Amino acid sequence: MSKEARYRRDIVHFGRLLHERGYVAAMDGNLSMRLTGGRILSTPTGMSKGALRPADLVIVDLEGRIVAGRHPVSSEIAMHLLIYRLRADIGGIVHAHPPTATGFAAAGLALDQPLACEMVIELGSIPLAKYGTPGTHELSETLRPLVSEYDAILMSNHGVVTYGDTLEHAYMKMETVEHFAQITLVTHILGRQQPIEKKALEKLLLARSRYKGVNSAATATHYGSANGNHQARASTGERLHPRGIKDGVRERQRTKA
Numbered sequence: 001m002s003k004e005a006r007y008r009r010d011i012v013h014f015g016r017l018l019h020e021r022g023y024v025a026a027m028d029g030n031l032s033m034r035l036t037g038g039r040i041l042s043t044p045t046g047m048s049k050g051a052l053r054p055a056d057l058v059i060v061d062l063e064g065r066i067v068a069g070r071h072p073v074s075s076e077i078a079m080h081l082l083i084y085r086l087r088a089d090i091g092g093i094v095h096a097h098p099p100t101a102t103g104f105a106a107a108g109l110a111l112d113q114p115l116a117c118e119m120v121i122e123l124g125s126i127p128l129a130k131y132g133t134p135g136t137h138e139l140s141e142t143l144r145p146l147v148s149e150y151d152a153i154l155m156s157n158h159g160v161v162t163y164g165d166t167l168e169h170a171y172m173k174m175e176t177v178e179h180f181a182q183i184t185l186v187t188h189i190l191g192r193q194q195p196i197e198k199k200a201l202e203k204l205l206l207a208r209s210r211y212k213g214v215n216s217a218a219t220a221t222h223y224g225s226a227n228g229n230h231q232a233r234a235s236t237g238e239r240l241h242p243r244g245i246k247d248g249v250r251e252r253q254r255t256k257a
């Protein structure tokens with residue numbers, strides 16, 4: 001089987017998983033992979049990710065011009081192309097609307113508190129990008145400042161985008177984001193959060209840089225500082241955990257300055 005044929009099979013497979021898990025409804029969501037020669041293999045627009053066939057996929061160049069395929073390309077292709085242009089290490093991208101993480105994005109809340117160690121190891125922290133109209137250049141621009149430092153981004157009032165060296169890793173990050181959003185939601189229901197303490201967090205971040213590579217690592221200074229909606233974060237954060245990690249971060253930033 002050729003590399004392109006394998007990639008087509010992968011997109012169909014992970015698209016079906018997104019649909020089965022309820023991370024997308026109707027024709028929502030899109031997936032892509034980087035082929036050789038500056039070409040990108042993408043899902044088409046207007047088709048359910050649960051019922052794609054390998055032949056439905058579309059190939060575009062890095063300017064978004066269709067190179068091969070019978071269908072129009074995903075309306076969010078500009079977002080995918082921006083990520084491929086900014087991150088040479090990225091081979092696959094997944095965009096979906098998983099309900100809990102998208103709920104946080106609709107509430108104006110980033111997932112940027114170190115509440116679970118697996119989460120710190122896997123993704124560091126997950127920032128919230130400002131709102132941008134779907135399918136427009138505006139949407140890509142809201143992501144631009146965050147792409148180089150994060151592998152998963154909440155998109156305000158919209159959904160989530162994750163990316164990795166392979167499509168499988170990008171998909172796994174989407175599962176991790178939604179799982180962590182569910183855990184965070186439970187802490188909101190319980191009315192309190194107990195973020196991992198500074199020293200323990202530094203150990204986890206060290207492990208993360210060792211195992212995952214520094215390119216994709218969000219450092220300790222990213223916790224509580226990357227939210228696109230500072231007001232929402234400050235009000236929620238202060239209500240839930242007055243002496244959380246953010247205070248330590250602020251202290252360190254002051255020392256640096």
Ligand SMILES: [Zn+2]
Nearest residue numbers: 029096158159
């Ligand atoms: Zn979307």
